[in-house]
Amino acid sequence: MIYLNFIRSKKFIIPLLIFFIGIPLQLVIIYRVEKKAILKEIDSELLEAATNIKYYLGKDYVSKKLNGRSYNKERAVEIFTDLQERAVEQNVDYLYILVKSEDDIVYAALSDYKEELDDSEKAYFWYSLTEAEDDSFDETWSAFDREEPLFLNSSDEWDSYRSVYLTETAPDGTKYIAGADVTITTLNDKIMERIMRIMKMFLIAFPIIISFAHMERENKIIEGEMEKLSTKDTLTGVYNRKHGLKMFKELSEKGMEAEVFIVDIRGLNKINADQGLTTGDRMIKAFAGILKKSVRKSDIVMRLEGDKFMVVLSEFPVESEENMLVNLQGSLNNFNMNNPTNLYIQIIHLFKSYKKGEVEGFIGGMLKDLIAKKRYVSEKDIEMVQEMFESIEEDRFVVHYQPKVNIQTESISYEALIRWDHPEKGLIYPDYFIHVAERSVLINKLTIFVLNESLKAAGRMNTKISVNISPAAFESDLFISEVKEILGKSKYNNLLTFEITEGVAIDDVQNTLEKIKILTEYGVVFSIDDFGTGYSSLGYLEKLPVREVKIDKTFTDNLKLKTINPMIVRFICELGKVMEFDVVIEGVEREEQIWELMKLGGSSFQGYFFDRGHPIDVTIKNRKMCLEKVKIFKEPVGS
Ligand code: C2E
Ligand code: CA
Ligand code: CA
Numbered sequence: 001m002i003y004l005n006f007i008r009s010k011k012f013i014i015p016l017l018i019f020f021i022g023i024p025l026q027l028v029i030i031y032r033v034e035k036k037a038i039l040k041e042i043d044s045e046l047l048e049a050a051t052n053i054k055y056y057l058g059k060d061y062v063s064k065k066l067n068g069r070s071y072n073k074e075r076a077v078e079i080f081t082d083l084q085e086r087a088v089e090q091n092v093d094y095l096y097i098l099v100k101s102e103d104d105i106v107y108a109a110l111s112d113y114k115e116e117l118d119d120s121e122k123a124y125f126w127y128s129l130t131e132a133e134d135d136s137f138d139e140t141w142s143a144f145d146r147e148e149p150l151f152l153n154s155s156d157e158w159d160s161y162r163s164v165y166l167t168e169t170a171p172d173g174t175k176y177i178a179g180a181d182v183t184i185t186t187l188n189d190k191i192m193e194r195i196m197r198i199m200k201m202f203l204i205a206f207p208i209i210i211s212f213a214h215m216e217r218e219n220k221i222i223e224g225e226m227e228k229l230s231t232k233d234t235l236t237g238v239y240n241r242k243h244g245l246k247m248f249k250e251l252s253e254k255g256m257e258a259e260v261f262i263v264d265i266r267g268l269n270k271i272n273a274d275q276g277l278t279t280g281d282r283m284i285k286a287f288a289g290i291l292k293k294s295v296r297k298s299d300i301v302m303r304l305e306g307d308k309f310m311v312v313l314s315e316f317p318v319e320s321e322e323n324m325l326v327n328l329q330g331s332l333n334n335f336n337m338n339n340p341t342n343l344y345i346q347i348i349h350l351f352k353s354y355k356k357g358e359v360e361g362f363i364g365g366m367l368k369d370l371i372a373k374k375r376y377v378s379e380k381d382i383e384m385v386q387e388m389f390e391s392i393e394e395d396r397f398v399v400h401y402q403p404k405v406n407i408q409t410e411s412i413s414y415e416a417l418i419r420w421d422h423p424e425k426g427l428i429y430p431d432y433f434i435h436v437a438e439r440s441v442l443i444n445k446l447t448i449f450v451l452n453e454s455l456k457a458a459g460r461m462n463t464k465i466s467v468n469i470s471p472a473a474f475e476s477d478l479f480i481s482e483v484k485e486i487l488g489k490s491k492y493n494n495l496l497t498f499e500i501t502e503g504v505a506i507d508d509v510q511n512t513l514e515k516i517k518i519l520t521e522y523g524v525v526f527s528i529d530d531f532g533t534g535y536s537s538l539g540y541l542e543k544l545p546v547r548e549v550k551i552d553k554t555f556t557d558n559l560k561l562k563t564i565n566p567m568i569v570r571f572i573c574e575l576g577k578v579m580e581f582d583v584v585i586e587g588v589e590r591e592e593q594i595w596e597l598m599k600l601g602g603s604s605f606q607g608y609f610f611d612r613g614h615p616i617d618v619t620i621k622n623r624k625m626c627l628e629k630v631k632i633f634k635e636p637v638g639s
Pocket of ligand 3: 586
């Protein structure tokens, strides 16, 4: 299997190339090494064969021969045949006896010479070395005086040889040489055979060696992975509890202090139950990613259990805790708003400073606190989200329209206000559910619903309608692109106003400005809602192209109190005239409030005095009554 994977992986190509490019060099090396080894083997075979000759031929062979007691032809052939067989047995090519004769050296016995025999008796045993044109004559001559065996390479008229000469002494004192030859061709054949065998082995072994090397490397990688596995949580890639705690303990042993953050994903059990464990796992993984991005590299992030994570922030500048939360909440919102599924991540968290002491006890204490906090962070929210998703499908949301009146121009526009027609609880107002919806893509869906309804209503009444856009929705790219799609198809865009709050405007003025510009191109105008409740920076009023500013109900409520409020109302109304935006004063419930506000410069109002919000049909019916009420303020007060 590994072998196959290896072949498939094509990882052998480069080593193979190197191998083949290196072949000539390798061959030279192998040839040299092998030749030496084979020569050694052959030399020892030659020596053994030569040593044995005297035993084959009988100790007195040489003396007898040299004494002139010759063998007959039959005996000679017997000897030749015998030597030949012995040569084969001994793995050499020739065996022979050499003796000195006057100034010549002659073969006194020789294997493989049968064909050359003639009938002269002498020729059976005496064949001259010079006749054979052996180039080793001089060396052979001197070899008769040697004690040591002589190894030499020589050639004669037939071939080249590797030979051994072993000087022996016959019983009568005559010196002779017992010799054995191997032809160089045989030697080379043997070397080649050996090299081929090695090459073959190498060719077979090469991929195996490489794949072993490969396995070795793979093992190293696996070991690395294992190492990681033993410190990291397999699902999320953050530290597992064991390793995380170890790191925390090491910090504590060094006497370091830390800020510890524990966070729990809400409603995961419900997601697991409703959507399956895989979806639940996906959420945990997504959250771990968000959490990791929200902290610094030096912070220790670990998964404590299922849906609980812990971050140990050491070496912290004071603001790191706050930074982390801001980053985390921002990323979570971004995930929740731009994740087109019905899923969203909601968290419950806790911070605590660790100074010293037992780490596990400290964490135990934090987990207890977390459970306590969980109890009073309403479990209902999670159910509510699920219910809302279902209610969208079941068309259980409705839009009511409340008039905004302009006393000077005697004109009416409307604000679209969402309500939830709950199957059991009846009509539910947005203060109860909008803040929950704002934590997820749910707010996008609700706003899109209101937008579509409002466009229909605007067309039907031929009247301007305002739609509230939550910061969460306005910041979502998913939302903006959906809105653009709707506006691209509608004829009534120029009857639309988007009410955004100061919060949206101030968070990221540049980004807000860009979005406002894009939507303005579709014909939508903008209004700043709940003015005076938030940051109340007047600076951005100059930067943003708004058509309307709505002064929050608290100003209306506090008119009689001796506060700065009336002056602010007057100031905003003046500013509106200069900068050409309408000022709508919210929450007017009684006639005298309106007279009062008119004195401060107010001319547009919204409040129960004129009408509450109603479904479209009631709104249309009430329009006339509303206009009657406007007329009251056309008469100067007290006249
Ligand atoms: P808001 O934008 O300030 O809307 C005005 C709220 O004041 C409405 O409450 C309205 O019924 C209430 N109101 C108007 N005149 C009076 C009055 O004279 N006296 C009193 N006591 N209240 C008055 P509602 O409909 O309950 O909405 C509450 C908030 O919910 C809204 O405040 C707005 O922030 C949010 N909301 C409503 N509809 C939507 C919506 O479709 N989308 C979004 N994102 N938010 C919405
Ligand atoms: Ca509003
Ligand atoms: Ca308002």
